[in-house]
Amino acid sequence: MRQLSIPGAWVHEPEILPDSRGTFHEWFRASDLGEAAGHPLGLAQANFSVSRRGTLRGIHFADVPPGQAKYVKCVRGAVLDVIVDVRAGSPTYKRWEGVRLDDTDHRAVYLAEGLGHAFMALTDDACVLYLCSEGYAPGREHGIDPLDAELGIAWPAEIAPLLSGKDAGAPSLAEAEQQGLLPSYAECEAYYARLRAAAPPAARRPLAPAGR
Known part of the structure; x- marks a missing residue:
């Protein structure tokens, strides 16, 4: 896995093996993620969304602890996936990075607990899978306006964004900070350390390639 410019965020770029039948690739390996993050992904929930072109979901994040780490893949079509550092006090606070996810x-x-997440569908019927470390808990989940000028996320200019009422009404980053909604970087770091300390050594041990 390759670390992105925001600490706590990585991208997995699999080797795709084609043959006469089609293709094969490993889209998730617990050992690779454990080696990168220092602890395994505790899978509590798996989500699936289908989005028309222009749909913009996010920016979403959850209170830490426990937060909600996510492993995200687009299995049909394409999306621009964006990770935002909303951890107050982080050296990369307000930084965002976009990765094209496609089929x-x-x-x-x-993305680790405490980071913000959003994506825009670049195609119709874009299908996205999310593996989540914690289940949905409305009382501790929050949003930030994905069109916040202070963040300046470079969404595709040629696509009109389609937002839910909830996302359209989300506060700006500055407003969320003033309201005390943002995760603390220090608390996130302490939580990551607890996760690493609790991880069994086997969770970080590279495994042999899967059968194809």
Whole structure:
């Protein structure tokens, strides 16, 4: 896995093996993620969304602890997936990074607890899978306006964004900070350390390639 410019975020770029039947690739390996993050992904929930072109979901994040880490892949079509550092006090606070996820290169992204997440569908019927470390808990989940000028996320200019009422009404980053909604970087770091300390050594041990 390759680390992105925001600490706690990685991209998985799999080797795609074609033959006369089609293709094969490993889209998730617990050992690779464990080696990168220092602890395994505790899978509590798996989500699936289908989005028309222009649909913009996010920016979403959850209170830490426990937060909600995500491993995200687009299995049909294409999306621009964006990770935003909303951890107050982080050295990369306000930084965002976008990764194209599609059904050709089959990249996947991992974002740690406390990071913000959003994506825009670049095609109709874009299908996205999310593996989540915690289940949905409305009382501790929050949003930030994905069109916040202070963040300046470079969404495709040629696509009109389609937002839910909830996402359209989300506060700006500055407003969320003033309201005390943002995760603390220090608390996130302490939580990551607890996860690493609790991880069994086997969770970080590279495994042999899967059968094809």
